[in-house]
Amino acid sequence: MAVGEAIPPTASRAALLVLADGRFPAGGHAHSGGAEAAVKAGRVRDAGTLEAFCRGRLHTAGLTAAGLAAAAAAGLDPLALDEAADARTPSPALRAAARRLGRQLTRAVRATWPSPELDALAAARPRGAHQPIVLGLAARAAGLTPLDAAYAAVYESVSGPATAVVRLLGLDPFDATGVLARLAPELDAVAARAADAARGGLDALPAGAAPLLDIMAEVHAAWPVRLFAT
Template identity: 60%
Template sequence: MRAFTQLLLLADGRFPSGGHAHSSGLEAAVARGRVRDLGGLRAFLRGRLRTGGLVAAAFAAAACARPEAIEELDEELDARTPSPALRLAARRQGRSLCRAAQVVWPGEHVTRAARARVCQPIALGVAAGAAGLTPDEAALLAAYHAISGPASAAVRLLGLDPYHVHALLAELGDECDEVAREAATHARGPAADLPAASAPLLDVSAEDHAAWEVRLFAS
């Protein structure tokens, strides 16, 4: 039961990892008219889950399974993130997560991850391992974060009913589980063989968003 509590802690949007400051590309999509309503949000979340969400989940699972390989995993994740703005956002979130994990689940691997300034999915996997979770659970956390973050941002950006937004998250639950299972199958394989699903429009949007003088979210 203790491990389940740790899972809930890491999944909780109130965990002090800085995720609330990021829309994961949704702010730019809303501003450019690509997401206007609940239906548009559904399409955005599904696309993000199957691309960046799959990659993040696979790397989180791998970092949980092999925390001694975080530097190699971090390099491979960088190679799959062509946008400098997205790499910077991922490192900032990783740093925040490591700071929290050093207090909540202190240990050798968490300290190494903090010193290496790893990206958020790597930090999440290391934190999950330190909390006693499995690679499968780390993958599920990363897949869930891929959709829960922008879903929360949608309430502010579009003024959507939070009940309907959470109903949408529940609707996507089976798909989230499926992506997490697929990601976890790569956990112990070579880092170079981890998924490299891409979302070019998110990369372009991240660079667009980073140039704005005024914005609600950091990414």
């Protein structure tokens, strides 16, 4: 827990495990987080290059998503956050994917932690809000904290590519999990930084960007055949 942050009485830490579980039915498994394009371009070839890829993604797109998720969990205006997410996502393929994932997550959360706030956001954004904002509202509905929401976002930012590379490269699953374990201290640090930033309001939210992720997302979206949606 971050300094000064108390667990609300309704909180259940296990809810975070449910939310962050790769088997949570929110569609995340169909996305490689840019790993498929990076494998094709030869930038991810083994455990070492996967680790560098995941580290870069964590400290850029992961930090940005975690800031948005923490801010939504803290109760900042979800529509303003959705606009902030658009401005932080120059790739139209990634904006579309984030909204599709947001819609799928909304459906799953309605069955698990119903939330009037999430219903209102879904009504205002029928094609889906950006996924990190839905994630933040889901955490809020589950009685979790902004820091918890940030944890779910940062973990997702690296677990997606690591799992995908097992399929894409035939990488040993033990090696992929080793990458995630080695990144754990940095996941802690990035989640804490995101939750801190969310306390500073909309203007303080991180906007970390990764040029190759944005560029390759568009290149990947134009492939006629691909294993993953992004």
